[in-house]
Structures are given as structure tokens and as C-alpha cells.
Amino acid sequence: MNTIGKVSGIIANLVIVETEGTTAQNEICFIKHGDTRLMAEVIKVVGNKSYIQVFESTRGLKVGTEVEFMGHMLEVTLGPGILSKNYDGLQNDLHKMEGVFLKRGQYTEAIDVDKKYEYKVLAKEGDQVVAGSWLAEVKENWMPHKIMVPFTFKGEYTVKSIKGDGEYAPKEVIAVLTDQEGKEHKVTMVQRWPVKVPIRAYTDKPRPFKILETGIRVMDTLNPIAEGGTGFIPGPFGSGKTVLQHNLSKNAEADLVIIAACGERANEVVEVFTEFPELDDPRTGRKLMERTTIIANTSNMPVAAREASVYTAMTIAEYYRAMGLKILLLADSTSRWAQALREMSNRMEELPGPDGFPMDLSAIIANFYARAGFVYLPDGDTGSITFIGTVSPAGGNLKEPVTESTKKVARCFYALSQDRADSKRYPAIDPIDSYSKYLEYPEIAEYLNKTIDENWTSSVFKAKDILLRGKEAYEQINILGDDGVPLDYHIRYWKSELIDFVILQQDAFDKIDASSSLDRQYFMLHRTLGITEREFHFDSFEEIGPYFKRVINALKQMNYSNYESDEFHKNQKELDKILGEQEEAKSEEESVEA
Amino acid sequence: MEKDTKAFQRVYTKLFQLTKATVSLQAKGIGYDELAIVDGRLAQVVKIMGDMVTLQIFGGTEGIATNAEVIFAGKPPSLKVGDDLAGRFFNAYGDPMEGGEIMGEEREIGGPSVNPVRRKQPSEFIPTGIAGIDLNNALVTGQKIPFFADPDQPFNQVMAMVALRAKADKIILAGMGLTRDDYLYFKNVFDNAGALDRIVGFINTTEEPPVERLLVPDMALTAAEYFAVEKNEKVLVLLTDMTLYSDALSIVSNRMDQIPSKDSMPGSLYSDLARLYEKAVQFPDGGSITIIAVTTLSGGDITHAVPDNTGYITEGQLFLRKDSDVGKVIVDPFRSLSRLKQLVIGKKTREDHPQVMNAAVRLYADAANAKTKQENGFDLTDYDERSLEFARGYSEKLLAIDVNIDTDAMLETAYDLFNKHFKPEEVGIRQEFVDKYWKRN
Ligand SMILES: Nc1ncnc2c1ncn2[C@@H]1O[C@H](COP(=O)(O)OP(=O)(O)OP(=O)(O)O)[C@@H](O)[C@H]1O
Ligand SMILES: [Mg+2]
Secondary structure: OOOEEEEEEEEOOEEEEEEOOOOOOOEEEEEEEOOEEEEEEEEEEEOOEEEEEEOOOOOOOEOOOEEEEEEEEOEEEEOOOOOOOEEEOOOOEHHHOOOOEOOOOOOOOOOOOOOOEEEEEOOOOOOEEOOOOEEEEEEEOOEEEEEEOOOOOOOOEEEEEEOOOEEEOOOOOOEEEEOOOOOEEEEOOOEEEEOOOOOOOOOEOOOOOOEOOOOOHHHHHHOOOEOOOEEEEEOOOOOOHHHHHHHHHHHOOOOEEEEEEEOOOHHHHHHHHHHOOOOEOOOOOOEHHHHEEEEEEOOOOOOHHHHHHHHHHHHHHHHHHOOOOEEEEEEEOHHHHHHHHHHHHHHOOOOOOHHHOOOOHHHHHHHHHOOOEEEEOOOOOEEEEEEEEEEOOHHHOOOOHHHHHHHHHOOEEOOEOHHHHHOOOOOOEOOOOOEEHHHHOHHHHHHHHHHOOOOHHHHHHHHHHHHHHHHHHHHHHHHHOHHHOOHHHHHHHHHHHHHHHHHHOOOOOOOOOOOOOHHHHHHHHHHHHHHHOOOOOOOOHHHHHHHHHHHHHHHHHHHHOOOOOHHHHHHHHHHHHHHHHHHHHHHHHHHHHO | OOOOOOOOOOEEOOEEEEOOOEEEEEOOOOEOOOEEEEOOEEEEEEEEEOOEEEEEEOOOOOOOOOOOOEEEOOOOOEEEEOHHHOOEEEOOOOOEOOOOOOOOEEEEOOOOOEOHHHOOOOOOEEOOOOHHHHOOOOEEOOOEEEEEEOOOOOHHHHHHHHHHHOOOOEEEEEEEEEOHHHHHHHHHHHHHOOOHHHEEEEEEEOOOOHHHHHHHHHHHHHHHHHHHHHOOOEEEEEEEOHHHHHHHHHHHHHHOOOOEOHHHOEOOHHHHHHHHHOOOEEOOOOOEEEEEEEEEOOOOOOOOHHHHHHHHHOOEEEEEEEEOOOOEEEEOOOOOEEOOHHHOOOOOOOOOHHHHHHHHHHHHHHHHHHHHHHHOOOOOOHHHHHHHHHHHHHHHHHHEOOOOOOHHHHHHHHHHHHHHHOOHHHHOOOHHHHHHHOOOO
8 A cells, every 4th residue: 555645835846745654765756736646756754744856846736635655766667669769857758748838747658668579589498597687689779679687686587488589569578587486577578677776787897998989089089088987077158068968979989878968958959859860870870869868857847857867867878788788878967966956955954065065965976977887797798888977067166066076986077168168169178177087097098009009198198298388388478478488489389289279179060070080080199299299490489370370270171071081181282281391491491501 | 906806715814924025824725836915915825834824925025014914816927818918018917017908818927848859949040130149149049048248238229129130020028127218218119110019028127126027037938938839920038137037036035044055046046047048949830939138247257146057048148348449349259159050050141151250259369369468568470460450350340239231241241351361271261161252352
């Protein structure tokens, strides 16, 4: 019997319910408001009072209304048909909702229960299996979707019977498993899992040792993110967080991309809905939407469901990871999630931590990031979740609780700088402040040097060094004036500008420049570093800027043309010509000296 | 304010608690968000604890006695919508200012949000003739964007100009803490342009209680939804001034003892503002709601909680400032941004638009650096001199708010300026565009 209670207090979406029976922290309940049922979650219990956060507007709600507690936490449905869906934060399929406006109390089925899937059996009778073992696979879009032993199953089971190849609907029983006591358990293609509990259907979680190619030069080349790694992108408004995440979702070499649009603009989600079904996945040639799932809790959707949305996204990611896939999980913006926590904590009159955020904010963020990772699965396969969140610091000031808490746990820091955004140096990732801790991992360095080039990491550090020295030179020039410093300062500054314009800056809206393959990144870094190693001869500082601008222009035209195309080579010739002028100048100088 | 008392309405006369903005009393069967009239003033339920109900009084509680009459309305705030709204001005409660009645259907204000999958991606360019907007920060139907400006900037004038040139089917003006002069100015400009029949106004002036303002944007957006959804019209909503609206939010939250967040604004400011701005939408059937707002700054500070949260919500911002070099108000190309511009520029406008726009802004940045150098007393290079000259021309001929030309002319003007001061390789746009559009002489 479910516990029943009655509403005794209402402050916005915080509702107090008096009950006789038992209730549990994070238990889901429904308020029977008129002929709709409003979903809510228990967030605190004191005596016979349960404090619940309602995932909907509480307009019109009255004291005395009946509340039914469901005996389980907030869960998602896991099964074939999740890919390409557009969900709200509670995993309602937005397409199945009626009308233009979201109606309160409308909950829709997350998967298409009537659809038949082409099914191939993987296990056989008598097999010993554990939670997460693959029993069969069905075709979801182009992808083999594994039907697994439900994650809630504890210990070892024996496959008693399993259906042969065929076409089945998600809720048909496909296997019967017996546990060690000999009890039988039916398995369908669908299972449910509480979002706030990590799915641990893996045997080991090693340190990440490969990189995830993103196609974005300033990330891959300078501060690569590991497959199964974590990163975050803090930046003031308008600095390019969303454009960068969208670009990642289009170009990163993941099997699946899950986007949690968390308290941000609806139009940005619409952009994904509209463009992804048209855009090609550069790796498979299929449509990008086929590998993408969106969890949308835009800023005008109920605040309480915002917290749920990131957990829903993570749980779906974990489900697919257990199938041996490489998942990229993006959340924009984790600050909105933290703010939702803050609103609730304030309403409950909890003792506030810094800036009014809940005291345990750091722990909540740390636990969430810890769910990402590269894993070994029971059957020996591997899977990964690479997680990148954005952070929207108040006033653009990074000394605030969400940024600081995230910095403690995320291994890559891609700080977007207002100055760079203002001068349209996109993506505005600050090359000096940003870092990837993975570059310090010996296993990653080894991987890079093996897959790209044996001197790769030393080239990367060389480029970083040039950027830093360029910045110092620039500061000196600003203090002492153009002719107050030796010519060499100007050259040093322009060498860093060269790397800035050619490697760091990348036009997310240009068809060609938007993504750069690792080969190409290797080539361009080499070419550019080669130029920085040359000796240059100028008579006055006034010649330096214009000359380097021509070099930069030629290299940028290369970035804008297809790799290895005629146009690419033409621009390369142009570059050689410009560099040749220096050779001539040099030999002239030498002959005069002789 | 008059409201008729109907049979089902419950009347109470014993207040338990009075604060500056709220009253509490014992009452039964009250719905959350429900409206009430307390001593003739409109109020709304903001908290229910057992049988203790707390009401927020929009007009303030001055003079309310503990035996004041409280009549519950049994419904949340609403507006009567219909074609009858057009051409009229209303107060914050949705009552016509010139008196009379509105024929129409009653709608709750602050209603639910549009299902994101029922939205359409905005794609219709809104030309304004102002190059600081069209060239650098093109606007699109369904967009939400504020002017960021100090109180002494002519933002209401620019907004009125943009509204009239935008070719909207309806213009809905939401005035919050508008001075009476500015209110009359808007009325006048729209009247002179013969546009009054396309206007609907919801006005709270500085003469009225600030808390009343809280109703204004929801009223305006409810009217906007009527025209956009039911009539498939292109609706432009003008919200001025959202900083004064936020001040009203902070008054209420402070009086209700909520823990203030940055700049004494409520912790929920982001959600409160996003709820309104997200009403901007492009519907598949052609109707749209575009929101142009004003957020006044203090001393150009955009890190203050109101502009900061706004920036995180809106699709860019238009930053007005006076350029003392040319003596005109310009749309600052560094601080301004239209995030939806890439949906139209180079697509609905000439193909080279994005590149020309970026190149010009980059050169303007070079000029800013040169200016810093100059101010620090350093010698300028020839390039510095040229970029400074370019900047003057750019500011005067393109950034100033008094420019009124079409986008092709804006692009031509930009090439003229490039050609006058720079060589193509210094401008750095794609060679094919240089070959095609750069007229050298
Ligand atoms: N890589 C890029 N190339 C070109 N333009 C860019 C790039 N990144 C950002 N921009 C420009 O900056 C604008 C703002 O970027 P974006 O929406 O990603 O900002 P944001 O950091 O997500 O802001 P917010 O916190 O307000 O959501 C874009 O609309 C675009 O005009
Ligand atoms: Mg964003």
C-alpha cells in the first residue's frame, strides 16, 4: 500500500505534506490536483511532515489536497528507442505531448512501446550472467543496442530461457533468469533505474589513457580531453560556451552524444532539433541526430526538474556506456542546476553556504563528475562517458562557488575570456589560464606520442611556451612603447599571434574550418612551429606586423580550404612565397656584409 | 479598483499580520497564486501554511487596518484578450486607462511555456536600418534582446524607432516605472507614425506603486501570445525598463525575508527573468513574439546582477554609448551581440556579410589598441594612424544610431572604408569576396 498524505503548506514549488505512513528521502509522489497529478520529490522529512519539491507549477493548489507516495525514487526508463529523442528533464518524450504549450501534469512514455525491433540473441541458455551482461541486441537507428541483465539484479544468474532471433517489442519478455536460490526472473528489453544512483555495471574504472578527438584545435592540440575524462567551460555570458558545446556535439568522435540543456534558452535547443537531423555525422555519414539525445529543461520549464535533468542525462549515458559505447555528455549550464538547488535550499530556510548556495554544493558537484569515466565491462569490452559541463559565473567572476567547486573535480579547464570574445578571437578559450591535467598523465603522453608523432607533446609545450613569451613581450611593448623595446620583442609577440590566429582561433560557423582532423592539426602545428623557428630580419618594428599578417592570412586561407585540396596547396605556395621574401632579404643582407 | 463581488467569493475581515508588502490571515480553501482584494487593493497569495494565508499587496499596505476587508477571487491574475486590445492602453491590472470594457476571453497571465519541439527556429531577419544593429547584430523574429544603456542614453527613442521600422503586426509596450513624459512620448511617436491601431500598451508609471509593475510584463506577454498564437501575427513586445521591474522583485523578496543574493536581488532572479524572456518564440504557423527590452545600467556596469542575469538569458544585447570622438550615440560593437544573427546573415543578406562584419570589428579593435597607445603617450605607427581614421569613419557612418540604410548599402560603406584605409591582406576576408565585392580605386 502506498503512503497517502495531505498538503499542509505551499510556498511556490515547495509543498509540505503531512502523512501517517512512511516516506523516504528522494521518494517520488503525486499531488492529486483536480484531474491532474503533479509529480514531486521528497527533499526533507521532519516528523510527520514531508517537504516535497514539485516538478510543476503549484498554481491553484490547496491545503488538504491528497498526495500519494510511490515507494520509489525518481527513475528513468532504459531501453531501445532513447536515441534521437527529445526529452524534458523527467524523461517525458516532448514529441508525444499534446498542444503547443506544455500542460501541467502531462507525462509521456519515454520509449515507443509498440515498436518492434530487429532482435539478435547474444547469450544462450545455461550462461552465467550478472547485472549488465549482454543478453541480446536490437537495432536502434544504425546502432546495435544491447539488451542487458537489469542493473538492479544482484549477484549471479543463470539464463534459463532466452528468445531466439526475431522481431519483438520492448516490453515482451525475452529471457528468464534464475538466481542462486532458484527463483525465476523475467527480463524484457526495458528496465528502470533511479537517476541519482550511479550505474556500476562495470568491473574496473582505470585512469583515462586515450584522448577524445573533438576537431577543435585549441582543445585537441593544446589541452586535450581524455576519453572518459571530465572538463568544464566557465565563461561570462556571450563568451561562446554554447557554441563550443554545439561544435563539440557535432564534431567529437563519440558514438553517442547526450546533451542536457539545463536552464538555458529554448531557441538553442530548437537549433539542435532543426540542424542535427540535416547535418551529417562526419564519421558515419549518417545524420547527426541519429547519435544524439537531448534532455531539455529550458529556463522557462519548471525549476525543480532542472536538477533532475542532469541526472536523467547522466543515467542515460551510463546505460549506453554499459553497451560498450563511447559517450560524450554535455551539460549547459551546470550553474543553472546549482541555482535550482539554491532556490530550494533558501525556501526551506536552510543555513546558506557561500553566495546562498547549499553547504553541500561541492560534494554534489563532485559526485556528479565522478560518474563519468572509462570503464571495463563484465564481458571485457570498454565504454566511456566523457563529460563536459559549462559554468556561468555571476558577473563573469571565477571566484564563485560553482566554478570553484567544479575546478576541484574537473580535469580540463577551458576558461573563456571576455577579452578574447570581445575581440572575436573564437573559440575564446584563454590559452594561458586553461589547462588539461591529462597532458600530465604519462599514459596520455605516451598515447599521443604513439598515435600522432613521437615529438607531439614536446611540440605542444613549445607552442604553449611561445604563447606565454608572446604575452610577456606584448606587456613589455605596452609599457615601454613600440620603439622602446628591441625588435626581437615584436617578433616574439607576432610569433605568438601566429599561433593564436592559426591554431587557437577556429571559425565554428565555417563549413571547413569548424572541425579539424588530428592529421591536419598535426600538419598545421608543425607548419606553424616551423615558421616560429625561423630567423627573421626586419629593419624596423613597423615592418613586422604587416609581414606577419600576410603570413597569418596565408595560413588562415589554408584553414579555410579542404585539407590537401588544390586550394590548400595554392595557399601553401603563397605562404612559401611570403617566407621566401625573408630568405632573399637575409641573403641580400649577408652579401652586403661580405 | 472595482471588482464585482460574486456569490462564491469568500470575504474575511480579520488580518493576523501586516508587513510593508504583505498581509496574513486565517482562511480556508484558498488556492496558491490566487488573487484577492484587500481593502480595495489587488493582492496575490504567495504562501499558505495550514490555514494561514499570506498575500502580497501590489499597491503596498500603507493604511491597511487589521479589520480590512479581504475578498478572495478564486482565480489567478488574468487578462481579457481579444482584438479589442489593439490600439488601447491599460494599467498594470489590465484595466483600460481611458475606462470602458474589453470584449474578450479571460486568460490567466503567466501561463505555461511553449513545448520546445513545437517551436520553429527563428529565421526571419528584422531590418531596422541601423547598421550598428543590422550589420553587426542582426535581429531575428522570435528573438529576445535588451538594450543595455545608462539612464541618460536615448534608449526609449531608439526602441520606438526600431519598433516602427520592424514591420510588426502588433507592438505591445510594457512600461514599468516609465516616466509620464516617456509614456506620452511613445504614444506620440506611434500616433504620428499612424501606428496607434497596432499598439497595445500596459503601463506602470513612476507615479504608481512599484510592486504593481510585477504584473505588467505578464499582461503584455499574455496579450502577445493571443495575437501570435490565435492570429498568427508577428508581435513585437517592448519591455522598458527591466531594471525597474527587478527592483520591484527585490522589494517584495526583501519584505518577505528571503535571503538576498548578489546586489540584494532575490536568488531566483535568473528564473524570474527567464520565465518572461523565454516567451519570445517563433511558431511554425508564422506567428512570432519578439522581445526588445531595456536594462538600464549604472555607470555602464554590466556585472550588476540585473544586466548579468539578463545577459545569460537573452539572445544578446545592444549596448548603447556615446562615442565622444564623433559626438554621437553608437551601438558599441564590442559589448553588443546578437546571438541569432548567424541564422540570417549571409543567408537572408549578402554572402559576404559575416566576414565583412567580423573584419570591421577586428579593425575597430585595432583602433582601440592604437588609442590606448596614444593615450599612454607612445608614437603611433602608420597602421595605427590608419586604423584610427577607419574607426572614426566606421563610428560615424555605420555605428551611429542615426544611420538608416539597407544592408547592401552598409556592406558597400564598409568596403569603402576598408579601401580608403587598408590593403586587402590587412582586412583578412576570404579572397573570393575580395575579388567579388571589393571595388579598388
Ligand atoms: N567559435 C565561434 N565562432 C564564431 N562566433 C562565435 C563562436 N563562439 C561564440 N560566437 C559568438 O558568440 C555568441 C555567443 O556565444 P554563446 O551563445 O555560445 O555564448 P555563451 O557563453 O553560451 O553565453 P550564455 O552564457 O549567455 O549562454 C554566438 O552567438 C556567436 O555570435
Ligand atoms: Mg550559452
